[in-house]
Structures are given as structure tokens and as C-alpha cells.
Amino acid sequence: MSAAMPPAMDPAAAGEMAREAAAWCSLHGLVVGDRADQRSATVPGVGLVHAPFSLLPAHFPESFWRQACELAPVFNELVDRVSMDGNFLQNALSKTRQVDDFTSRLLEIHRKMMEINKEENIRLGLHRSDYMLDSETSSLLQIELNTISASFPGLGSLVSDLHRSLIKQYGTSLSLEHKRVPANAASTQFSEALAQAWSEFNIDSAVIMMIVQPEERNMYDQYWLSKHLQDSHGITTIRKTLSQVEAEGQVLPDGTLLVGGQKVAVVYFRAGYAPNDYPSEAEWSARLMMEQSSAVKCPSISYHLVGTKKIQQELAKPNVLERFLKSEEIDKVRKCFAxxxxxxxxxxxxxxxxxxxxxxxxxxxxxxxxxxxxxxxxxxxxxxxxxxxxxxxxxxxxxxIFPKASPAYLVRGGVCHEGLAISELGIYGAYLRNKDKVVINEQCGYLMRTKVSSSDEGGVAAGFAVLDSLYLTG
Ligand code: GSH
Structure with a gap:
């Protein structure tokens, strides 16, 4: 059960291939902002660098891949059902709230919404469930479930394209077949789900509003979704920070959210998941304002809370899943709980x-x-x-969890490093419900991330891991 691709080539050949690959990234928009100069990193089209990537896809057994994909719709349902149980969320997080100010502020907004019996008819979830293969138990175990700001649906799809293209070019000498890298439509499927939510909302000339951080290196991942929304669905996306929403936003008496004079159908959060995103009261009042409006929130405050680590741990307790899922679903889910x-x-x-x-x-x-x-x-x-x-x-x-480490070539800032690496598989899921009608409940592509095995921490945005795709093995 190997996690990453053993380099079947010498470092000189890998270096040559990495140069080709980095050029491919620039030509195809597999890029992130360059932090060297903070301003240029946040101005579109200035200060770009290729996204960090693994030169070849990580090997992954097909059976575990299928297991992870099958779990996506079940986790989508689970998030939705748990989110409906406001008392469960409040009770499970009651101790956390006393010691964690951030969670406490989120719970406060949630409590306000419970008090007014706030209806959320249209519910949109764009999640990513992350797994590792544990070599000790030979099992697929969940690391966490992200219900807010799940990163890299845009760039992740491109890494799969990059790997297929490299294998087509060099694969014969490496004994690899490009067809073994599964198609990855996360980018278009997330856009599709956002577009469907927009059309269920059904207000002419409304926009999708992406909530972004004032300094964002990962903006091209976000722009890929906006581009699909515009090109395939004719929907405009506006980008606003939480403080801009506070300054320019208002909720009309009928619940409509207006920001900068534009009606907002869907609020898609790519910020707001960390305490640093709320440096003042302005950001919190923006969050509350959006929650009070009738716009579709991705995620709503309750979906956000379902993704907390404390809820993950509560759901793993005996007899808790039973409250939310059918027995055949429970077995599948419990099997992947660490x-x-x-x-x-x-x-x-x-x-x-x-x-x-x-x-x-x-x-x-x-x-x-x-x-x-x-x-x-x-x-x-x-x-x-x-x-x-x-x-x-x-x-x-x-x-x-102890995944097996394998040699890999990781490319960052144009430089190719060889090292022992471990990988984490994320499966994207999209869920859309309008009242009783489940409009979408599907698995939507994947994100593999690979890091040197000596690093405890993960995360591409945090600078520890690189983007990867997967190579299915028998
Ligand atoms: N603001 C950035 C974005 O919108 O892409 C980063 C958001 C972020 O850190 N998201 C976390 C994630 O998916 C979940 S809350 N991280 C994956 C990674 O960085 O590898």
C-alpha cells in the first residue's frame, strides 16, 4: 500500500521534467500569488508563481479510492441532517464555547438564528472530506471534514490534467498509463452547484458573492470557479472582504442582501474560517448580516459548525450517528472514523x-x-x-495515522526536491437542497496533497504540502 510515486528516474531527468511541468502550470493557470511582495500577491495578474506540485501522481489503491468516493454523498447528507439539530450543535459545543472565543462568536450567531426560527430553504454545501491510508491497520481513515472554504477545487482539477499530460509525454519510459489518473471535475462541478443554487434562488440579475481575505495567495483557485460561472452559466461573481460587506451591505425588509447596490443570491465563503479573518467587530457584524439575509450561504452558520473538530469527535461517540443516518450508511461512515x-x-x-x-x-x-x-x-x-x-x-x-512513505519529487518555486513523502486524499462533495427537494448530492472530484514525511503539519495554503493527483493501482 504505497502512498506516493516512487521516482523511477534520476534527478537530472526529474529536473528536466519539472521545468516542462512548471511551464505547463503557467500556460494553464495552475498558479498562486507570490508572497515575496504582499501587495503584488493580492493584485490579480501580478506576482504569480506556479502552484507547488508533485511531479508524478501518488499511487493509490483503487478499492480505497472507491470507498472514499462512495462516502461523499453520505457525508453530504450527514452534514445537512446534523445542521438541522440546533440543540445538538449548541449542547455539543457548550464547553468549547467557554474556552474558545472564536467558536463562541459563531455559536452566538447560530443561537440568534435559532431564536428567530430562521428558515434556510435553499441549503448549499461544498465540502471536502480528507483521508489518509493507515499502514498499520490497512484502512482508509478520515482526518477531517471541511465544510467552509474547502480549498483547491480549481487548481486540483488542473494538477490531474498536468499529470496526465506529463505521463503522455514521458509515460512510456516510466511505465505509466495516463488513464490511471482519474478525471477530476471538481472545478466545473463546484461551479455547477453554485450556479444551481443561484437558479433555485431565482432572482433576476443577482450575483454570487465570494467572501475573500484581504491578502489572498490562492486567488486563482477562486477565479477558476468565477470563470466557469461566467462562461458556462452567465453568472457574475463579485469578490468582497468581510469588512467591505459591513461597509457596503444591507438587508432589505424582505430579506434580500444588497452589497454595493447588487442583489446577492449566493454567499460563498473563502474567508471567515479563522479568528484572524475577524480583526474587529465589523467583520462579525458582516457575518451576522449575511446570516440574517435570505441569500444562500455556503456555508450557513450551522453547516460551518458541523465542520468543527468537536462535532467530528461527538459524532464518533457510540449511538450518535444513529440519530442522523440509516444503518447501512452508519457502517460505511464508522469504518472510516479514526x-x-x-x-x-x-x-x-x-x-x-x-x-x-x-x-x-x-x-x-x-x-x-x-x-x-x-x-x-x-x-x-x-x-x-x-x-x-x-x-x-x-x-x-x-x-x-501512519501512512506509508514513498520517494517523490516535489516542485516548489521552480526547484525540484526529492524526498520521502506521504499523501492525503480529499474528496469534494456538493449538496443542494431546496425545501424537501434534494437537487444535488454528489461526489465532485478530488484533491491529493503530498508532503515530506518528516513534516507533522499538512496544508498547501499553510505552506507544508504540495498539490498532487492520484494514480490508481490494482
Ligand atoms: N483562503 C484560502 C482559500 O480560499 O483557498 C485558504 C482556505 C483554507 O485554508 N481552507 C482549508 C483547506 O481546504 C479548509 S478551512 N486547506 C487545504 C490546504 O491548504 O491544503
């Missing part, structure tokens, strides 16, 4: 302090770069226990 524990369990804390290498300590944060491992994990647990109170409630513990 061990998850809250820190009100003395025994598990003791075990983790004794054997920190078998666990990951996760705070309630999105976006990568926040997890705690090894000796740091031990120290943190000991310190939090000493502090007493509810400090431990801000974290969950997860079983550490």
Missing part, C-alpha cells in the same frame, strides 16, 4: 501523556498549522491539566 476523544476522559489523557507519538492534539482551528504532536503534545496536556478548569475543552485528541 479514534477520537474529548479531554474529559482521564484515562485517555494519561495514555496520551505516556505515548504521545500515538496521538494528535487538535485545537478548534481550521486552515492548517495548528496541531500539536509528540513532546509538545505531552507538555501541553500536562500544563492544561495543571491549569485545571475547562482549558482542555478547547482541544480534541485523535489517533495518529
Amino acid at each position: 479514534g477520537l476523544w474529548s479531554l474529559d476522559d482521564e484515562y485517555i489523557i494519561k495514555t496520551a501523556v505516556e505515548k504521545p507519538e500515538l496521538f494528535v492534539l487538535k485545537p478548534q482551528r481550521e486552515g492548517g498549522g495548528n496541531n500539536i504532536y509528540g513532546l509538545d503534545l505531552r507538555e501541553t496536556l500536562v500544563r492544561l491539566q495543571k491549569e485545571g478548569g475547562d482549558a482542555l475543552a478547547a482541544y480534541i485528541l485523535m489517533q495518529r
